[in-house]
Amino acid sequence: MKVKKSFPIVGMHCASCARLIERQLSKTPGVVSASVNYASEAATIEGDGQIATDDALAKAVESAGYKALLTGELKGGKTEKTIEERKEEAKKRELQNLKIKIIVSSILSVVILLGSFPEWFSFVPYAFSNPWYLLLLSSIVQFWAGKDFYLATWSGLKNRAASMDTLIAIGTSAAYFFSAFGVLLPGIFEKYGFPMIMYFDTAAVIITLILLGRYLEARAKLHTSDAIKKLLQLQAKTARVVRQGEEIDIPIEEVKVGDIIRVRPGEKIPIDGKIIEGVSSIDESMVTGESIPVDKTAGDSVIGATMNKSGTFLFKATKVGSDTMLANIVKMVSEAQSSHAPIQRLADTVSSYFVPVVLMLAVATFVLWYVFGPATAAFSFAFTNMIAVLIIACPCALGLATPTAIMVGTGKGAEHGILIKNAETLEIANKVKVTVFDKTGTLTEGKPKVTDIVEVYRSSFIVDRHRKSDERTNNLRTNQVLRIAASLEKGSEHALGEAILEEAKRNKLEVEKVKDFKAISGKGIEGSIGNTKYTLGNRALMKDLDVDIESAEGRVQKLENEGKTVVFLATDKNVIGLIGIADTPKDSARGAVNALQKQGIDVWMITGDNERTAKAVAKKLEIKNVMADVLPDEKAEKVKELKDLKTDYRSRVVAFVGDGINDAPALASADVGIAMGTGTDIAMESAGITLLNRDLRSVDSAITLSKSTLSVIKQNLVWAFGYNVILIPVAMGVLYPIFGWLLNPALAAFAMAASSISVVGNSLRLKRVSL
Amino acid sequence: MSIDEILVSVAGLGLIGFIWWFFFGKRQAAVNTVGDEVEIIVEGGYKPSVIEIPVDRKTKLTFIRKDPNSCLEEIVIPDFKIKKYLPIGERIVISVTPKKVGEYDIHCGMNMFHGKLLVTKLNI
Numbered sequence: 001m002k003v004k005k006s007f008p009i010v011g012m013h014c015a016s017c018a019r020l021i022e023r024q025l026s027k028t029p030g031v032v033s034a035s036v037n038y039a040s041e042a043a044t045i046e047g048d049g050q051i052a053t054d055d056a057l058a059k060a061v062e063s064a065g066y067k068a069l070l071t072g073e074l075k076g077g078k079t080e081k082t083i084e085e086r087k088e089e090a091k092k093r094e095l096q097n098l099k100i101k102i103i104v105s106s107i108l109s110v111v112i113l114l115g116s117f118p119e120w121f122s123f124v125p126y127a128f129s130n131p132w133y134l135l136l137l138s139s140i141v142q143f144w145a146g147k148d149f150y151l152a153t154w155s156g157l158k159n160r161a162a163s164m165d166t167l168i169a170i171g172t173s174a175a176y177f178f179s180a181f182g183v184l185l186p187g188i189f190e191k192y193g194f195p196m197i198m199y200f201d202t203a204a205v206i207i208t209l210i211l212l213g214r215y216l217e218a219r220a221k222l223h224t225s226d227a228i229k230k231l232l233q234l235q236a237k238t239a240r241v242v243r244q245g246e247e248i249d250i251p252i253e254e255v256k257v258g259d260i261i262r263v264r265p266g267e268k269i270p271i272d273g274k275i276i277e278g279v280s281s282i283d284e285s286m287v288t289g290e291s292i293p294v295d296k297t298a299g300d301s302v303i304g305a306t307m308n309k310s311g312t313f314l315f316k317a318t319k320v321g322s323d324t325m326l327a328n329i330v331k332m333v334s335e336a337q338s339s340h341a342p343i344q345r346l347a348d349t350v351s352s353y354f355v356p357v358v359l360m361l362a363v364a365t366f367v368l369w370y371v372f373g374p375a376t377a378a379f380s381f382a383f384t385n386m387i388a389v390l391i392i393a394c395p396c397a398l399g400l401a402t403p404t405a406i407m408v409g410t411g412k413g414a415e416h417g418i419l420i421k422n423a424e425t426l427e428i429a430n431k432v433k434v435t436v437f438d439k440t441g442t443l444t445e446g447k448p449k450v451t452d453i454v455e456v457y458r459s460s461f462i463v464d465r466h467r468k469s470d471e472r473t474n475n476l477r478t479n480q481v482l483r484i485a486a487s488l489e490k491g492s493e494h495a496l497g498e499a500i501l502e503e504a505k506r507n508k509l510e511v512e513k514v515k516d517f518k519a520i521s522g523k524g525i526e527g528s529i530g531n532t533k534y535t536l537g538n539r540a541l542m543k544d545l546d547v548d549i550e551s552a553e554g555r556v557q558k559l560e561n562e563g564k565t566v567v568f569l570a571t572d573k574n575v576i577g578l579i580g581i582a583d584t585p586k587d588s589a590r591g592a593v594n595a596l597q598k599q600g601i602d603v604w605m606i607t608g609d610n611e612r613t614a615k616a617v618a619k620k621l622e623i624k625n626v627m628a629d630v631l632p633d634e635k636a637e638k639v640k641e642l643k644d645l646k647t648d649y650r651s652r653v654v655a656f657v658g659d660g661i662n663d664a665p666a667l668a669s670a671d672v673g674i675a676m677g678t679g680t681d682i683a684m685e686s687a688g689i690t691l692l693n694r695d696l697r698s699v700d701s702a703i704t705l706s707k708s709t710l711s712v713i714k715q716n717l718v719w720a721f722g723y724n725v726i727l728i729p730v731a732m733g734v735l736y737p738i739f740g741w742l743l744n745p746a747l748a749a750f751a752m753a754a755s756s757i758s759v760v761g762n763s764l765r766l767k768r769v770s771l
Numbered sequence: 772m773s774i775d776e777i778l779v780s781v782a783g784l785g786l787i788g789f790i791w792w793f794f795f796g797k798r799q800a801a802v803n804t805v806g807d808e809v810e811i812i813v814e815g816g817y818k819p820s821v822i823e824i825p826v827d828r829k830t831k832l833t834f835i836r837k838d839p840n841s842c843l844e845e846i847v848i849p850d851f852k853i854k855k856y857l858p859i860g861e862r863i864v865i866s867v868t869p870k871k872v873g874e875y876d877i878h879c880g881m882n883m884f885h886g887k888l889l890v891t892k893l894n895i
Binding site: 042086087090094148151152154155156157158159160161162163164165334335336337338339340348351352353355356359360363364366367370371395396399400422 | 772776779780783784786787790791793794795814815816818820838839840841842844847848849850852853854856858861881882883884885
């Protein structure tokens with residue numbers, strides 16, 4: 001099979017390296033042609049994929065002294081990951097380089113500092129204070145350790161743009177070059193009366209501190225994307241595919257839709273699919289956040305990257321590559337992390353004017369101090385304060401304030417099965433005042449269940465009429481009602497019939513054989529068991545058949561008031577049993593509603609059911625506001641009405657929680673659409689938040705997460721703005737006339753480094769929010 | 772005011788004016804109208820920086836970063852939810868299919884360098 005492969009190569013440092021690798025690759029068996037591009041650091045080969053395996057290619061490149069990145073990056077969906085991985089590698093290299101620079105420049109800075117103040121450090125040998133010696137040491141710091149500041153400044157200036165590097169480069173250059181001129185051309189200094197002050201220490205200390213700040217900031221920033229890394233690491237590397245009766249391990253990228261895959265206990269399920277044989281209990285917590293393992297059997301779907309706990313099973317791959325649920329989740333989280341929150345707008349605007357404005361302020365500072373400063377030392381005041389202004393200004397903190405918090409916040413959500421679509425949703429969710437729940441399938445299981453079995457008239461079928469009516473016999477009798485009903489319903493596909501059969505199965509009741517079966521459309525069914533003819537159906541059917549339901553009326557009413565649908569079982573014109581069927585609330589529903597109400601959020605329930613049924617469920621869940629008899633296409637309209645209901649002349653932020661399949665319009669029209677989803681369906685498109693864990697309590701968690709994220713963002717912004725707004729004037733010297741305070745440029749460097757680290761650190765705090 | 776003070780004041784004002792002109796007074800960047808694809812060089816900014824692309828059509832933006840400045844290592848197009856790492860010297864292709872006419876910001880990971888996508892009803 002002829003294939004074409006491209007892969008990155010690491011370690012090339014000249015064009016001849018490329019030729020060398022090319023030759024080695026061409027010599028590899030199976031390779032028809034090979035080309036290596038030095039600029040893009042990648043190789044492309046064509047050949048027989050069976051002979052020229054990844055291993056063989058990697059070895060060929062290695063033999064030439066380089067490294068090929070071949071593991072799994074060849075398939076389309078994988079490119080992203082490779083870039084991510086390489087980014088991480090690049091970051092690590094960068095950190096390593098920074099570390100060396102910091103160590104060297106710290107040592108040099110200390111020596112320069114000692115030499116610059118011989119009057120303070122009398123133990124320092126006189127030679128340390130030699131200006132030429134200081135010039136040499138600080139040149140190393142300035143141009144080797146500080147090289148990146150210059151490179152960045154230069155590339156920016158070419159485009160008439162400025163960044164934070166511009167400020168550092170200009171600030172330290174001013175200090176360095178002024179001092180260097182003093183050393184090199186002392187004559188000119190004397191001639192024009194410049195003070196013979198050296199600022200080598202200032203320049204060196206600033207560069208060292210800023211580099212240290214960068215290093216710490218970069219390390220902290222690596223952790224803001226931990227969530228994505230964790231998700232990517234969940235992915236299994238290989239799959240055991242059954243081909244021609246044999247089981248072989250193949251890389252996950254080569255699995256195709258339709259492949260049959262075997263999974264043994266304790267193994268990861270490699271990709272999404274449907275079980276075709278076997279039973280197992282599967283822990284899906286890593287992907288969906290659902291904590292209890294789920295039992296699955298033939299016909300059930302399995303999710304890639306989840307853990308198979310107990311059984312062995314075979315499944316058919318249904319989704320591979322970028323279509324899998326995990327790939328979708330990763331995509332969604334990384335998209336959310338790249339979106340902008342509206343709250344960021346101000347910071348964005350400010351940072352685009354920031355650096356030029358600071359440059360102008362620095363010049364103004366120099367002029368003002370030179371003209372109005374103390375006559376004896378006007379120049380040195382003007383000069384150090386100008387440098388302090390350039391160094392203290394920290395546009396980085398402004399730029400990092402919102403995005404880092406959004407990254408950590410959305411990542412935290414994903415870990416708990418709460419997928420947030422974008423930063424905007426995360427921002428609005430904290431303002432939610434009204435939450436509307438769809439009833440069927442969201443608050444309730446969405447599947448009718450038998451809730452009550454009432455035995456009405458005994459004589460016709462009592463099992464053991466002589467025994468006392470203790471609990472056991474009661475059970476026997478209600479079981480009898482259920483058994484007859486289930487026997488009649490056998491094979492039924494009607495929702496109520498299924499509920500009855502399900503209940504019978506749950507009680508391990510065996511159904512009996514039914515003769516003369518007849519379905520009465522829209523009303524019920526009848527049939528004979530043994531010699532007795534039974535009828536099972538609704539009130540209308542009983543009326544048609546003249547069955548006396550008078551005796552049971554009280555109990556029927558009671559059931560109906562509870563919102564249950566009542567099925568009558570009759571024989572010989574007598575009602576012998578009643579079966580109450582209802583869609584029961586989910587276990588987590590009441591807790592979820594309570595938690596929201598505790599946060600001061602109005603909870604509404606919306607449903608197409610009649611008012612009585614709706615109210616009954618609402619009562620159980622302690623929901624006061626109910627909208628019943630709402631047709632599916634009216635739900636969006638109702639959500640809009642709630643949005644327009646103004647309290648205190650302000651419209652309220654409304655969240656809609658739906659199961660996602662038919663609620664798309666309502667989800668989209670709410671301020672915050674929350675879908676109970678599986679991570680693959682279209683609901684994710686229309687909903688701002690998807691609860692993969694299908695746990696209603698996560699609605700509250702999502703709002704809590706939004707609140708904590710927003711408060712971290714606000715703290716960050718207050719800090720970042722406040723820092724600049726307060727400290728820039730301080731550096732300019734506004735406090736000097738009052739308190740005689742000035743800001744030392746080295747101290748300014750320290751403050752500036754600390755300020756961006758503290759913003760990132762504050763965002764990382766979100767990792768510890770309990771949801 | 773002594774002569775040197777006057778000199779410093781005048782030079783300072785001049786310098787402030789120059790900074791203003793240099794950063795804010797730049798002429799509107801030329802609009803580059805493109806159809807299906809465009810190559811953008813990332814070097815101290817984005818070249819071209821203002822790109823006009825058609826609505827409802829897929830346009831391939833190929834970014835080639837030549838600048839080692841870590842500020843430029845990531846490209847962000849927030850309205851399209853795009854944030855991508857740009858390895859130096861590599862062609863990174865980002866496809867966008869804008870659904871709405873308008874102006875969309877392109878910027879670096881730290882929001883210091885800017886470019887623009889102008890989405891219009893082009894007939895190419």
